[in-house]
Amino acid sequence: MNDRLLIPNSWYLQSDLNFSELFPYYVRSSSTLHWTPLHIARYAAEFLDTGGNCRILDIGSGVGKFCLTGASYQSDAEWYGIEQRPYLVKHARNALNVLGYDNVTFLEGNFTTLNLKQFDHFYFFNSFFENIEGTDKIDNTIEYSEALYEYYVQYLHKVLGTMPGGTRIATFHSLQEEIPGSYKLVESLEGGDLKFWIKK
Numbered sequence: 001m002n003d004r005l006l007i008p009n010s011w012y013l014q015s016d017l018n019f020s021e022l023f024p025y026y027v028r029s030s031s032t033l034h035w036t037p038l039h040i041a042r043y044a045a046e047f048l049d050t051g052g053n054c055r056i057l058d059i060g061s062g063v064g065k066f067c068l069t070g071a072s073y074q075s076d077a078e079w080y081g082i083e084q085r086p087y088l089v090k091h092a093r094n095a096l097n098v099l100g101y102d103n104v105t106f107l108e109g110n111f112t113t114l115n116l117k118q119f120d121h122f123y124f125f126n127s128f129f130e131n132i133e134g135t136d137k138i139d140n141t142i143e144y145s146e147a148l149y150e151y152y153v154q155y156l157h158k159v160l161g162t163m164p165g166g167t168r169i170a171t172f173h174s175l176q177e178e179i180p181g182s183y184k185l186v187e188s189l190e191g192g193d194l195k196f197w198i199k200k
Contacts, residue, residue, distance in 0.1 A: 060127020064092030
């Protein structure tokens with residue numbers, strides 16, 4: 001019998017340590033640097049959920065921690081994560097099956113293949129930063145280069161600029177290069193690491 005099934009689902013969201021128990025060690029070993037802390041995810045989720053079954057996308061969703069946290073607190077929204085590492089998508093979907101939410105979808109692929117206009121708001125924990133030389137990487141399964149960093153930043157900047165007024169973005173540990181000037185900073189938390197933006 002799988003002992004994990006005996007633990008109430010809400011237990012996993014009581015602490016970051018508990019949440020990591022949803023995953024094997026080789027996956028959670030990068031949790032400190034690359035996974036959003038639960039309290040940050042909750043703040044961001046509350047900001048991004050504007051009601052009316054809005055669709056929120058996490059760009060570079062990893063094991064899905066932001067989306068799963070959002071779904072636990074803001075159940076009326078639709079949460080989407082896009083991640084280009086297949087094994088992380090698999091683990092995110094496994095965690096979703098354990099938690100049992102019906103308003104979360106994990107997509108496998110590069111965010112540039114998506115039509116971002118099908119989403120209302122965005123969460124961004126600087127998933128491009130790995131491309132900068134000397135930074136910590138989750139693994140060596142994908143290509144890294146500073147040229148890719150520049151491409152991704154410019155691509156996201158351009159697309160965000162075409163989004164309608166009222167579009168919201170929550171950024172965590174971002175250099176803000178992807179944020180167009182048409183977005184207004186409305187709140188800064190956690191010593192400036194977490195920022196909330198709304199398009200004018």
